[in-house]
Amino acid sequence: MDKLVIKKSPALRGEVRISGAKNAALPLLMTSLLTQERCRYTNVPALRDINTTTALLKELGVGVENNGNGEICLSAGQLNSVTASYDLVKTMRASILVLGPLLAKFGKANVSLPGGCAIGARPVNLHLAGLEQMGANIEVEEGYIRAHVDGRLKGARIFMDMVSVGATENLMMAAALAEGETVLENAAREPEIVDLANCLKQMGAKITGAGTDNIHITGVPSLSGCDYRVLPDRIETGTFLVAAAVSGGKIRCTHAAPETLDAVLNKLQQAGAKITCGADWIELDMEGKTPKAVQVKTAPHPAFPTDMQAQFVTLNCIAEGTGVVTETIFENRFMHVPELQRMGAEIALEANSAVSKGTSRLKGAPVMATDLRASASLVIAGLIAEGETHVTRIYHLDRGYEAIEEKLGGLGASITRVSDS
Numbered sequence: 001m002d003k004l005v006i007k008k009s010p011a012l013r014g015e016v017r018i019s020g021a022k023n024a025a026l027p028l029l030m031t032s033l034l035t036q037e038r039c040r041y042t043n044v045p046a047l048r049d050i051n052t053t054t055a056l057l058k059e060l061g062v063g064v065e066n067n068g069n070g071e072i073c074l075s076a077g078q079l080n081s082v083t084a085s086y087d088l089v090k091t092m093r094a095s096i097l098v099l100g101p102l103l104a105k106f107g108k109a110n111v112s113l114p115g116g117c118a119i120g121a122r123p124v125n126l127h128l129a130g131l132e133q134m135g136a137n138i139e140v141e142e143g144y145i146r147a148h149v150d151g152r153l154k155g156a157r158i159f160m161d162m163v164s165v166g167a168t169e170n171l172m173m174a175a176a177l178a179e180g181e182t183v184l185e186n187a188a189r190e191p192e193i194v195d196l197a198n199c200l201k202q203m204g205a206k207i208t209g210a211g212t213d214n215i216h217i218t219g220v221p222s223l224s225g226c227d228y229r230v231l232p233d234r235i236e237t238g239t240f241l242v243a244a245a246v247s248g249g250k251i252r253c254t255h256a257a258p259e260t261l262d263a264v265l266n267k268l269q270q271a272g273a274k275i276t277c278g279a280d281w282i283e284l285d286m287e288g289k290t291p292k293a294v295q296v297k298t299a300p301h302p303a304f305p306t307d308m309q310a311q312f313v314t315l316n317c318i319a320e321g322t323g324v325v326t327e328t329i330f331e332n333r334f335m336h337v338p339e340l341q342r343m344g345a346e347i348a349l350e351a352n353s354a355v356s357k358g359t360s361r362l363k364g365a366p367v368m369a370t371d372l373r374a375s376a377s378l379v380i381a382g383l384i385a386e387g388e389t390h391v392t393r394i395y396h397l398d399r400g401y402e403a404i405e406e407k408l409g410g411l412g413a414s415i416t417r418v419s420d421s
């Protein structure tokens with residue numbers, strides 16, 4: 001199994017090219033199931049989750065061409081199965097996003113229940129309830145969601161009592177081919193939802209309101225193919241910016257989307273970073289200073305993203321002052337805290353908050369990655385810790401960060417991937 005060996009590094013400096021967003025690309029690739037025509041996607045990041053998605057689509061019978069350089073073409077003219085098996089679903093929760101498209105296009109779907117994961121239980125009740133309101137018959141048996149519909153799904157007014165990114169995406173895709181109008185109330189407003197809506201619109205879907213909490217979709221009988229470029233990854237961008245901030249460095253993220261990062265940039269400014277943005281780049285300059293501790297509370301977009309929470313816990317560990325990071329989305333998303341404590345961080349967990357005393361002198365240690373963003377927080381800690389940090393179980397990191405060691409290395413970090421086997 002691979003691990004990352006990270007040594008205390010100089011302040012990060014230079015330019016890093018941001019990849020396409022994992023959380024935009026995953027639902028976008030699923031749109032191929034909604035059409036007979038070929039779909040071409042560009043700026044797709046080279047990630048384990050993308051490979052899992054193409055493997056899943058292949059298993060269903062979708063023609064997959066991975067042309068390299070971020071280009072993937074998919075053709076779902078003929079499927080040979082409507083079953084997403086446990087073996088793939090268990091490695092990537094976003095597999096649940098085949099449910100809406102399969103039901104809408106083929107009238108049936110069997111999708112393994114994703115099960116719990118490190119950051120929380122993550123149920124899919126909102127996905128199922130919404131599809132049932134659209135006329136689907138759904139049973140959960142032997143760990144599988146078995147869904148079918150006679151004829152087309154029917155448009156419905158669907159109120160979601162929690163804001164869910166995945167449920168909004170699944171229902172938006174299903175509604176694109178349903179009969180009549182669907183209204184999604186209390187919908188998620190994340191930039192990845194807007195990206196998905198833009199792609200569906202290019203395919204001929206009729207959608208208004210994406211990016212607000214009230215999305216209207218008028219179903220059409222069929223959709224065409226697409227040629228769509230994936231949105232830049234705001235979480236990858238934020239992760240590099242935090243890494244630069246804790247190191248006291250100066251970096252420029254290129255091919256980025258600054259308008260998707262307001263909450264994160266605001267916290268970095270409060271931490272003392274000088275931030276400058278162009279149309280597709282963001283520059284952070286700490287001017288050699290130690291960051292100031294910040295108070296962070298995660299919430300659905302446009303508030304502070306839960307996927308940046310762990311990275312800010314690391315920032316607060318070494319910052320001046322006491323910082324409180326409160327997690328409101330997932331019930332168990334502080335698995336990085338005990339690992340950071342092993343590196344000498346002074347953090348107290350109080351209910352759903354991590355209170356960091358700041359000015360911790362971190363020391364390198366063997367640490368274990370427990371989920372994707374927890375892994376990122378440990379990598380950042382390793383860059384500033386005295387000595388050497390070994391991060392194991394980095395398959396989590398490979399789900400969501402493209403060539404992270406090369407990109408950080410390009411900014412001056414000392415980070416190497418080594419194989420333990």
Ligand SMILES: CC(=O)N[C@H]1[C@@H](OP(=O)(O)OP(=O)(O)OC[C@H]2O[C@@H](n3ccc(=O)[nH]c3=O)[C@H](O)[C@@H]2O)O[C@H](CO)[C@@H](O)[C@@H]1O
Binds near residue numbers: 162166331
């Ligand atoms: C692939 C992808 O895009 N993943 C992102 C997506 O995950 P994902 O779409 O799974 O997250 P959701 O927005 O659905 O989850 C938000 C909250 O709603 C709860 N919930 C969700 C669905 C449901 O049917 N019932 C229910 O109770 C979840 O347990 C969680 O507490 O949004 C999360 C919240 O921004 C991000 O952390 C993930 O990186």
Ligand SMILES: C=C(OP(=O)(O)O)C(=O)O
Binds near residue numbers: 307372400
């Ligand atoms: C939690 C995340 O992803 P997923 O929903 O795919 O588990 C993430 O991207 O931080």
